[in-house]
Amino acid sequence: MISALFIDDDKNDLFIVQNYLEKRGGIKVATATTAKDALKILRHYHFDAVICDYLMPEMDGLEFLKTIRSYDRTTPIIIYTGKGRQEVVIEALNHGADYYLEKEGIAEFRLAQLRYMLEVAVARRRASETDAIERSEAQALLLKMPVMLYTSKMRRKGIFEFVSEGCGPLTGYNSTDLSGELGIPYPWLIHDDDRPFVQQLIDKSLNEKIPFSVRYRIRTFIGEERWVYEHGFGLYSGNSELSEVVGIITESENNHMLPIENPEKTDNGIENKLMELSSHISLGRDLTMDPKIIEIFDKIENIINSMKNEV
Numbered sequence: 001m002i003s004a005l006f007i008d009d010d011k012n013d014l015f016i017v018q019n020y021l022e023k024r025g026g027i028k029v030a031t032a033t034t035a036k037d038a039l040k041i042l043r044h045y046h047f048d049a050v051i052c053d054y055l056m057p058e059m060d061g062l063e064f065l066k067t068i069r070s071y072d073r074t075t076p077i078i079i080y081t082g083k084g085r086q087e088v089v090i091e092a093l094n095h096g097a098d099y100y101l102e103k104e105g106i107a108e109f110r111l112a113q114l115r116y117m118l119e120v121a122v123a124r125r126r127a128s129e130t131d132a133i134e135r136s137e138a139q140a141l142l143l144k145m146p147v148m149l150y151t152s153k154m155r156r157k158g159i160f161e162f163v164s165e166g167c168g169p170l171t172g173y174n175s176t177d178l179s180g181e182l183g184i185p186y187p188w189l190i191h192d193d194d195r196p197f198v199q200q201l202i203d204k205s206l207n208e209k210i211p212f213s214v215r216y217r218i219r220t221f222i223g224e225e226r227w228v229y230e231h232g233f234g235l236y237s238g239n240s241e242l243s244e245v246v247g248i249i250t251e252s253e254n255n256h257m258l259p260i261e262n263p264e265k266t267d268n269g270i271e272n273k274l275m276e277l278s279s280h281i282s283l284g285r286d287l288t289m290d291p292k293i294i295e296i297f298d299k300i301e302n303i304i305n306s307m308k309n310e311v
Helices: 013-023 035-042 062-067 087-096 107-142 167-171 197-210 267-287 291-308
Strands: 002-007 027-032 051-054 077-079 099-102 146-150 212-219 227-235 242-251
Touching: 002 013, 002 035, 002 107, 002 291, 013 107, 027 146, 027 227, 035 051, 035 062, 051 062, 051 107, 062 077, 062 087, 077 107, 087 197, 087 291, 099 107, 167 242, 197 212, 197 227
Parallel strands: 002 027, 002 051, 051 077, 077 099
Antiparallel strands: 146 242, 212 227, 227 242
């Protein structure tokens, strides 16, 4: 069902349009005879679309349009114009009208056009809202994944471009604290006794173009010592130069160092996290068409596949 508000100072036009749109079903029309009355109605009620006459006393259709668009950029608005008023058409479109319709012509054809415009404008608005909701849900899903995900062009320095909100429960820092050139370099969180070993192992793996897995200690924001497990790998350009590192850091159930050369299996808890991450990725792909988010999902999926080889 579509709800519409129709404003026209001609009561005969009000009746004809309301009767035509409602008689064919699927549309419910409220009416007002002045733009000022319409503004009062809109303060208390929501409509899927608004249809407004141009020539009205006190406030014409263009002034009404500008007023609405000053606080509402999305509700579809259709402007009625008299024949030959092209300057009104141009100004209306420039100020955010979705469609315009000339009042002249065969009534049945004109009213059918109006119904079509109304249905298309509302369908576009609803599709746009759905896309925004899906994109928001996918972003929320990405941020709430149960691990710290990162991408970095300067991993050797510990500077991350992207960090998921999973860093909060793990480190006590939020993603803003740990990302960007002004963020806290991640090596600062690594225990002083572990930092040289971890950096050497990651450098060696990136130089040899192989994935790295390492278990070590960090100090959280409140100074707590915590064991973590990190897995990542480098992405290389056509000339074999390192272009980016992607990785996952999660809390470790074990409390001893794990170098990449060690054949010991990873934590039992890692397998459960991989399964949970895989379900997040699958759901996330169903929620969004945003290429940036899909690119991050692709990178995470590559990490998961790489980690499965080690579990």
